[in-house]
Amino acid sequence: xxxxxxxxxxxxxxxxxxxxxxxxxxxxxxxxxxxxxxxxxxxxxxxxxxxxxxxxxxxxxxxxxxxxxxxxxxxxxxxxxxxxxxxxxxxxxxxxxxxxxxxxxxxxxxxxxxxxxxxxxxxxxxxxxxxxxxxxxxxxxxxxxxxxxxxxxxxxxxxxxxxxxxxxxxxxxxxxxxxxxxxxxxxxxxxxxxxxxxxxxxxxxxxxxxxxxxxxxxxxxxxxxxxxxxxxxxxxxxxxxxxxxxx
Ligand SMILES: Nc1ncnc2c1ncn2[C@@H]1O[C@H](COP(=O)(O)OP(=O)(O)O)[C@@H](O)[C@H]1O
Ligand SMILES: [Mg+2]
Numbered sequence: 001x002x003x004x005x006x007x008x009x010x011x012x013x014x015x016x017x018x019x020x021x022x023x024x025x026x027x028x029x030x031x032x033x034x035x036x037x038x039x040x041x042x043x044x045x046x047x048x049x050x051x052x053x054x055x056x057x058x059x060x061x062x063x064x065x066x067x068x069x070x071x072x073x074x075x076x077x078x079x080x081x082x083x084x085x086x087x088x089x090x091x092x093x094x095x096x097x098x099x100x101x102x103x104x105x106x107x108x109x110x111x112x113x114x115x116x117x118x119x120x121x122x123x124x125x126x127x128x129x130x131x132x133x134x135x136x137x138x139x140x141x142x143x144x145x146x147x148x149x150x151x152x153x154x155x156x157x158x159x160x161x162x163x164x165x166x167x168x169x170x171x172x173x174x175x176x177x178x179x180x181x182x183x184x185x186x187x188x189x190x191x192x193x194x195x196x197x198x199x200x201x202x203x204x205x206x207x208x209x210x211x212x213x214x215x216x217x218x219x220x221x222x223x224x225x226x227x228x229x230x231x232x233x234x235x236x237x238x239x240x241x242x243x244x245x246x247x
Pocket of ligand 1: 003004008026027028029030031032033034035
């Protein structure tokens with residue numbers, strides 16, 4: 001993936017199996033969010049290719065449904081400021097017109113409760129704390145249209161879902177990632193710097209630096225490997241192959 005003359009990802013070869021939960025880690029600016037945007041079809045690779053369930057991912061356009069069921073929790077909550085919390089979470093459900101307004105409302109309240117938010121339906125996003133907004137955006141990504149026509153289990157993309165949350169809220173979100181992904185039989189890609197999130201929400205880890213994967217393996221392997229990039233990440237050390245100009 002190149003932006004102008006700058007190559008962000010190069011020779012990145014990554015295979016994610018259906019049902020897996022993969023954490024993508026690496027310092028700021030290495031291209032983690034870019035990987036998620038590529039997976040979601042919000043960007044197309046400058047070179048190479050990317051496929052979901054054996055089908056080439058296409059650029060997502062506003063006037064067409066994504067042929068793949070991809071849901072994304074963005075790094076910033078990206079809520080629509082002029083819509084209530086309930087309207088933000090139920091946005092796509094209302095548009096699909098398969099559920100009555102009362103059914104949409106009930107589904108929205110249920111998913112909000114699942115992320116630990118009760119009674120916020122009629123508030124505006126600006127009235128919520130950052131952590132609450134983050135959970136609303138999480139609820140929006142996982143709220144389900146039970147009648148949606150999905151040929152494949154969904155791909156769930158989480159961009160730093162627990163960044164800036166208190167430890168209890170972190171645990172709640174980590175549990176939600178696992179529960180939701182397993183419930184829908186889906187696949188999750190979780191970008192995170194938070195060790196507890198990597199441990200609890202993923203079974204594989206990809207360590208990204210310099211445009212490609214410097215290490216990938218199991219979470220257990222991530223905790224013990226001598227790989228210099230992973231060691232530096234684990235110990236949050238200034239010493240190591242990852243240089244501050246990249247951060
Ligand atoms: N749309 C874009 N146009 C130009 N540069 C971009 C764009 N998106 C990302 N970048 C650049 O690509 C690099 C990786 O960005 P990003 O994927 O957001 O990193 P991360 O999520 O790992 O912090 C950064 O240097 C960023 O400035
Ligand atoms: Mg990012």
